[in-house]
Amino acid sequence: MSEAVRTLIVAEDPLARAGLAALLAQTAGVVVAGQVGEEEATAAAHALVGVEAVLWDLGWTPDGHLSALIQFIEAHATPVVALLADPALAGAVRAAGVRGLLRRTARAEQLAAVLQAVVYALVVFDESLLAGPPTATTLPTAEPVEPLTGRELEVLRLLAEGLSNKEIAHALGVSDHTAKFHVNAILAKLGAQSRTEAVVKAMRAGLILL
Known part of the structure; x- marks a missing residue:
């Protein structure tokens, strides 16, 4: 796709x-x-x-x-x-x-x-x-390699809403660098190559629902 x-x-x-x-x-x-x-x-x-x-x-x-x-x-x-x-x-x-x-x-x-x-x-x-x-x-169910922290789950939900790193930083009151760090950590834990893939895998694992 x-x-x-x-x-x-x-x-x-x-x-x-x-x-x-x-x-x-x-x-x-x-x-x-x-x-x-x-x-x-x-x-x-x-x-x-x-x-x-x-x-x-x-x-x-x-x-x-x-x-x-x-x-x-x-x-x-x-x-x-x-x-x-x-x-x-x-x-x-x-x-x-x-x-x-x-x-x-x-x-x-x-x-x-x-x-x-x-x-x-x-x-x-x-x-x-x-x-x-x-x-x-979906079957099979995909689980993250490591559990996400509370902050990472917050960032993940904002990712699902289509927010950029800068918008995530503003929404959470953190620096752009910190927001980027959390996004990269989420991608690594979910084994995703892109933000879209991360959201899809998170929904598959039941971490987020629309």
């Missing part, structure tokens, strides 16, 4: 598609490969080269859109992250086989992190859309 996930945006509302594309353009972890309505989703998934994930907006009234989502998932192996407005329908959407489930109000960095995660075979659900405890699982 490339560092930036090639993502197909699916939404019936063209304004929603444009809004999601603009939101994802703010992140370094995602490239929008295309924007289509539900009826064009299957054709686009076949036609577009290298689509790695699908971001599917179910709109404000998703009842009538679930069948299209189910048909797509049954026909394609490409992981789908669904955006949902009504928590009451979360169970039905999860049962459809989505790999990620977030609220329609999710921030750009959350969208990017989950799109990255599902490409690595993770399942990531917003805890507010679950009746039980938060879920972020």
